[in-house]
Amino acid sequence: MSIFLETPRDWPLVLTGRAGALAADPFDLDAAVAAGAFDALRRVVRDLGATGTIATIAVSGLRGRGGAGMPTGEKWRAAASHDTGQRYVVANGYDADPGVHASAALLGADPWTVIEGLAIAAFATGATEAILALRADDPALVAMLEGAVLAAEEAGFLGDDVLGSGHRVIVSVRPVQGAYMLGEETVLLRALEGRRGQPEQQPPYTTERGLWDRPTVVNNVQTLATVPWIIREGAERFTAIGDGTGAGTILVQLRGPEGGGIAEVPMGTPLRALVDLAGGSGRRPLKALLVGGPTGGILPADLLDTPYAFDALRAAGAHIGSGSVVIADDRACVVDLARLLTRFAADQACGKTIPCRIGLRRLSEIGDRIAEGRPRPADPDLIADLAHDIVASALCDHERLAVLPLTSGLRYFRSEIDDHLLRSTCPAGVCTTITVAAGATTPGPL
Amino acid sequence: MSFIPGIGLVRGMSLTLRRFFQPKATIRWPEEKADVAPKFRGRLQLLYDEYGTLKCETCFQCAQACPIECIDMGGIDTKGRFHVHWGPPETYGERREESALRRSGRPVADPMYEHYESVDLVALDGILEAHDFDPKDMLAILEETQAAYGYLPVAALKHISRITGAWYATIYGTATYYRHLRLEPPAADTAAPAGEAQRGIEAGYRSALDAALGHVSGCPS
Numbered sequence: 001m002s003i004f005l006e007t008p009r010d011w012p013l014v015l016t017g018r019a020g021a022l023a024a025d026p027f028d029l030d031a032a033v034a035a036g037a038f039d040a041l042r043r044v045v046r047d048l049g050a051t052g053t054i055a056t057i058a059v060s061g062l063r064g065r066g067g068a069g070m071p072t073g074e075k076w077r078a079a080a081s082h083d084t085g086q087r088y089v090v091a092n093g094y095d096a097d098p099g100v101h102a103s104a105a106l107l108g109a110d111p112w113t114v115i116e117g118l119a120i121a122a123f124a125t126g127a128t129e130a131i132l133a134l135r136a137d138d139p140a141l142v143a144m145l146e147g148a149v150l151a152a153e154e155a156g157f158l159g160d161d162v163l164g165s166g167h168r169v170i171v172s173v174r175p176v177q178g179a180y181m182l183g184e185e186t187v188l189l190r191a192l193e194g195r196r197g198q199p200e201q202q203p204p205y206t207t208e209r210g211l212w213d214r215p216t217v218v219n220n221v222q223t224l225a226t227v228p229w230i231i232r233e234g235a236e237r238f239t240a241i242g243d244g245t246g247a248g249t250i251l252v253q254l255r256g257p258e259g260g261g262i263a264e265v266p267m268g269t270p271l272r273a274l275v276d277l278a279g280g281s282g283r284r285p286l287k288a289l290l291v292g293g294p295t296g297g298i299l300p301a302d303l304l305d306t307p308y309a310f311d312a313l314r315a316a317g318a319h320i321g322s323g324s325v326v327i328a329d330d331r332a333c334v335v336d337l338a339r340l341l342t343r344f345a346a347d348q349a350c351g352k353t354i355p356c357r358i359g360l361r362r363l364s365e366i367g368d369r370i371a372e373g374r375p376r377p378a379d380p381d382l383i384a385d386l387a388h389d390i391v392a393s394a395l396c397d398h399e400r401l402a403v404l405p406l407t408s409g410l411r412y413f414r415s416e417i418d419d420h421l422l423r424s425t426c427p428a429g430v431c432t433t434i435t436v437a438a439g440a441t442t443p444g445p446l
Numbered sequence: 447m448s449f450i451p452g453i454g455l456v457r458g459m460s461l462t463l464r465r466f467f468q469p470k471a472t473i474r475w476p477e478e479k480a481d482v483a484p485k486f487r488g489r490l491q492l493l494y495d496e497y498g499t500l501k502c503e504t505c506f507q508c509a510q511a512c513p514i515e516c517i518d519m520g521g522i523d524t525k526g527r528f529h530v531h532w533g534p535p536e537t538y539g540e541r542r543e544e545s546a547l548r549r550s551g552r553p554v555a556d557p558m559y560e561h562y563e564s565v566d567l568v569a570l571d572g573i574l575e576a577h578d579f580d581p582k583d584m585l586a587i588l589e590e591t592q593a594a595y596g597y598l599p600v601a602a603l604k605h606i607s608r609i610t611g612a613w614y615a616t617i618y619g620t621a622t623y624y625r626h627l628r629l630e631p632p633a634a635d636t637a638a639p640a641g642e643a644q645r646g647i648e649a650g651y652r653s654a655l656d657a658a659l660g661h662v663s664g665c666p667s
C-alpha cells in the first residue's frame with residue numbers, strides 16, 4: 001500500500017520507483033542498498049568526478065522542483081565556480097504550502113534517494129557540509145532521518161571519507177518551523193543562521209553568497225532525489241521522459257471533490273490527466289483549477305489541455321509553485337477563492353518591503369470589498385495596476401506570484417467578476433453579504 | 447570693466463541663454479523612468495496614522511539593517527507589553543534630558559530597564575554554554591530558552607545579547623518573527639504547544655479552502 005496515488009502503468013517513476021521495495025521499512029539501509037541506493041554516488045565518486053557529474057545533470061535538462069524551475073546543472077556549476085574555502089548544499093524539504101506534503105511524503109517513503117542526491121550535490125559542487133532542512137512538525141520523521149544519516153555515515157556513504165575517496169561530506173538534519181516564508185530559499189538560509197526570516201535581494205544569488213555568505217546550492221528535495229536516477233539510468237533516458245519543455249517527473253498534490261493525494265507524473269502531463277487521477281470533479285461540472293498553491297493561478301475548464309510544465313503554466317497565468325493542483329466545481333466562486341488566497345498570501349508575507357507589506361494588503365482589501373458587495377467601479381483596473389506595480393517592485397517571488405489568483409481570475413473569469421461589480425450578484429451563491437449590501441431587490445450602486 | 451553699463455545684465459542673460467539650449471536635467475516622471483539602484487524600495491520616513499499615532503512599530507528592523515548603526519530607538523513594543531530599546535541611551539529622544547545627568551558621572555536610575563521582570567538566569571547560562579556562546583546557533587538557543595522558561599523573557603534576550611555579543615535588535619528580530627516563539631508567558635489554561643501557532647494558521651487555510659470549494663472538510667490532504 002503506497003502513500004502515492006496509482007498512476008498508469010506506462011508512466012515512469014523516477015522519484016517513487018523504489019518506494020514499493022522499501023515499503024516494509026523505508027529506513028532500512030540494507031534493503032535500500034539492495035534496491036540500488038548509493039550506486040549512483042559510487043559512480044559519481046569513482047568514474048564521473050565533479051565536473052562530469054555537473055555536465056551529466058546539465059545535459060539531462062533537470063529543472064528545480066521547488067517551483068521556479070531553475071536549471072539544476074547551471075546552479076551547481078555557478079556554486080562550484082566560486083573560489084572559496086567553504087560551500088554548502090541545502091535540501092529544501094519545507095513544504096511551505098499548507099496543503100502540500102510532497103516533501104515529507106518523499107522523505108518518509110524513500111529517504112535514501114534524497115540523502116544520496118544531497119551527497120552527490122555536495123561532492124559535485126565541492127561542498128563539505130550539506131543540510132537537510134525540513135518541517136519540525138513531525139518529530140518522528142526528523143528522528144528517523146537523523147538515524148538514516150547516521151547509518152549512511154557508518155556505512156561509509158557519508159562522513160569524512162566518502163566511499164574511500166578522501167572527500168568529506170557531513171550531512172546534518174535541521175528541522176525548522178514557525179513561518180510560511182521559510183520555504184523561500186534566502187529565508188530558509190536566514191533561519192539556518194538563526195536570524196529573522198526575511199528574503200534577500202537576488203542577485204547576488206545564493207550560489208554566490210548564501211549560508212554564512214558562502215556559495216550555497218539550495219535544491220528542493222525532489223530535485224535532489226532525481227539526481228541518483230539520472231546518474232544510474234543516464235541523461236538521455238531522463239530527457240526522454242516528459243514533453244520536451246521539462247524533463248523527468250514531478251510530485252503533484254491533488255485535491256478535488258472526489259478526493260486526492262500525491263502522484264508522480266511526467267512533466268508536461270496535460271492538466272486533464274491530473275484531474276482524472278484525482279477522480280475527476282464528481283457529479284458537478286468542473287469550473288476551474290487552482291494550480292500552484294496559495295499563490296497559484298485560477299485556470300478555467302477550457303485550459304484543461306495545458307501541459308503541467310514550468311513555461312506553459314507561467315504563460316497561462318499560473319505556475320508549478322508548490323506542486324498543488326486543486327479542482328473547483330461550480331460550487332466555488334472565483335472572487336471568493338481569489339480573495340481567500342490573496343488574504344493568506346498577504347498575511348504570510350514577511351513585511352520587509354513595501355510591495356509585500358502594503359501592496360498585498362491593499363490587493364486583498366480590494367478582493368474583500370468586491371466579495372462583500374461594496375466594490376468601486378474602477379476596481380478591476382485598480383487590481384491590474386496594483387498587481388503590475390507589485391510585480392515590478394517586488395523583492396522576492398512571493399509578492400510576484402501572490403498577485404496571480406486575482407490577475408488570473410480577472411483574465412479568465414471577467415464576467416463572473418462583473419456580476420459581482422455591476423449586478424451585485426454572485427453566480428455561485430457564495431458571496432452572501434453581497435445581496436444584503438445591495439439591498440435584495442435594488443440594483444447595486446455603480 | 448565694471449563701469450560699462452549693463453554688462454552685469456548681459457552676463458546674466460548669457461548664462462540664461464546658454465542654459466536655455468542645454469539639454470534638460472529634469473526627468474519627466476512618470477512618463478520617463480530613471481534608473482534606480484536595484485535595492486531601492488522607496489524613501490524611509492516616519493509616518494502618523496489617522497489617529498495621530500506614530501506608525502512605527504518599534505520592530506527594530508531599520509536599526510538592524512542600518513549599516514552604520516545610526517538608528518536608535520526606544521519605545522513600547524508592538525503589543526504594549528514592555529519597553530524595548532536599542533542604541534546608547536543618551537541618543538534617544540525620550541531620555542535626552544537625562545543624558546546631561548548621566549554624563550555628570552553620578553548614578554542614574556534607569557527606568558527603562560525596570561519595565562521587564564528579571565528571571566533566574568542559571569538555566570539560560572547552561573543553554574548558552576552548551577552552544578558555546580555562539581550566536582550562530584541563535585534559533586536553537588531561543589528555542590531551548592523557551593523550553594526552559596515557557597516563553598522568552600526580555601531579561602533572557604538581553605542576557606543572550608550581552609553574553610553572545612549579538613545585537614539585541616537582531617535577537618529581538620528573530621524572536622518576534624517565528625510563530626513558535628513567544629514573548630509572553632502562555633495563559634495557564636490555554637497552554638497549547640507553541641508550535642500550534644503556525645500549525646493552526648495552516649489548518650485554517652486548508653479548511654477555508656475546502657469551504658470555498660464546497661468540498662467536505664477533512665478530505666485527504
Ligand SMILES: Cc1cc2nc3c(=O)[nH]c(=O)nc-3n(C[C@H](O)[C@H](O)[C@H](O)COP(=O)(O)O)c2cc1C
Binds near residue numbers: 221
Ligand atoms: C513563498 C515561497 C515559498 C517557497 N516554498 C518552497 C518550498 O516549500 N520548498 C521548496 O523546495 N522550494 C520553495 N520555494 C522555492 C525556493 O525559493 C527555491 O527556489 C527552491 O528551493 C530551489 O530549489 P530547486 O532549484 O530545486 O527548485 C519557495 C519560494 C517562495 C517564493
Ligand code: SF4
Binds near residue numbers: 501503505507508509
Ligand atoms: S522600527 Fe520597524 S516600523 Fe519603526 S521605522 Fe524601523 S522598520 Fe519601520
Ligand code: FES
Binds near residue numbers: 181352353357395398
Ligand atoms: S514576502 Fe516580504 S519581501 Fe517577499
